[in-house]
Amino acid sequence: MIEIHDLTFTYSGSGSPALENINLRVAGGEFVGISGPAGAGKTTLALCINGVIPHFMDGSFHGTVIVDGYDTASAGCKELACSVGSVFQDPESQIVFSTVEEEIAFGLENLNIPRKEMVSRIDESLKMVGISHLKRCSTSHLSGGQKQRVAIASAIALKPKVLILDEPTSELDPQGSMEVFKTLENLNSNHNITVVVIEQKIQLLSEFCQRLVIMDKGKIMMDGPVKSILSNREVLNFLGIDSFPVAKLMHLIRDKGLYDGEFPVNIDEAFDIISYILKPKILH
């Protein structure tokens, strides 16, 4: 679904490349998380996938990015808008209109979709993100989680195959973050949309993603299944292990030699493992 070959991008006026020799393949139906420290080039990568780079930003662009069969460098804005949906960090500055339905209609209007079809697509996408009841609400009165879901709905109204989100939860409280990820999970598993999400909260990534890509200094540092990446102590230290208590606890248990099986990624799995370790002791 997404194929990136030897991508190097340098913003004009900047000395060093923001992305260097990126190679990445994402198959249809995957749910991929991207993480890494600030300045790693995650946002730049997202802008390359949705075609904003090289269409709307200056810089030197080398390599190819192919999304849903389109080469982003040569495809038109219309094709790109229909194949990749994008959601950004700040819910405030990506919402333009005063009511939810107008906001979702905006993309459809741009693509010259007839009114009748627009009405059904708006209803459908609202239903897919679970906010049908907010259709006529004012966008300024919504919670952060609801605003991000409006942004997701306006992206999927264009029926994209891929959804790319750049730190969609960074301005949200834990409940709003959960709302957003549950919505993504539903879109991914029930509507077959490929999801690529840039996220700092490893806890969320570990629960919802199958695959994790770690970036640093414009390069992909690591790429693999969530469990294998999180069971690597160095990667966790690099990402800030304190942000992920389950992993911290499990690494401590491992260090004591109490357990060396499969690595848990959420509280429930960790609980099962810990009760398995404790059981023989309780019986004696």
Added chain:
Amino acid sequence: MSAFVEYIPGNSIFHRLNPITKILWTFSVMIVCFLTENPLAVLSVFIVNLVIAATGNIIRQMYPILRGLLVFCTILSLCQVFFIKEGTVVLYALPWFRLGPVTDRGIRLCVLISLRMLSTASTVPILLMTTPMSDIITAMTEKLRLPYKYSLMLTIALKFIPSFIDEMNQVMQAQMSRGYNSDTKNPFRKFLIIIPLAIPLLITSIQKSRLLAISMEVRGFGSGKRSCYKDCSMGNADYIAIIIMASFVLAGIAAALIT
């Protein structure tokens, strides 16, 4: 933002009229009021405005506006009435000294001007209170051929100005709590004090507008012909209203030509 005239949701006949019809209405009121010299005719226009406000259930919100207009008209009339010398003197401001004569023509003219002011100035808030801004903008794009780019600019400005003011206030309060003194009556000094606060705000809003532009581009903005989600076709009520307004305007013109 209580200082702004805001849309008040409702479902009255006036709420449901096409924005274009309502804009035509404000112009017809203006034309009729300035064509006729008869205070009673202008008074009846004003009463019709009040009836429209009442059926739209916005009398309560209109009250402060009307009161302000009334105060303004009274002051204006008091200033003006002594300067009109034509007609017969009916009373004096200071009867004992026969000073400050007021003529019947003077009173009539001041009443006429006040009523014109009340009638024409009350239409715009009624329009804005019964019509969402986005509908007015859409109607202007669709019916009056305002280019979409400009109407979108208007929409974005209307959305971002209040949040800009909010942020400005936040920055001001944050700085004041650290002892930054912005308390001065002198407007020039106040301006100088605000500049260092406004610069970071300007930078963040430029960043925000870049993000907004990107988020519009990825939704296909500027990719050619557009369609329109909002239905802004005229209904029967609109045609009836336009016919009624047109006949009043024509009657006003005829009356003005005869006299």
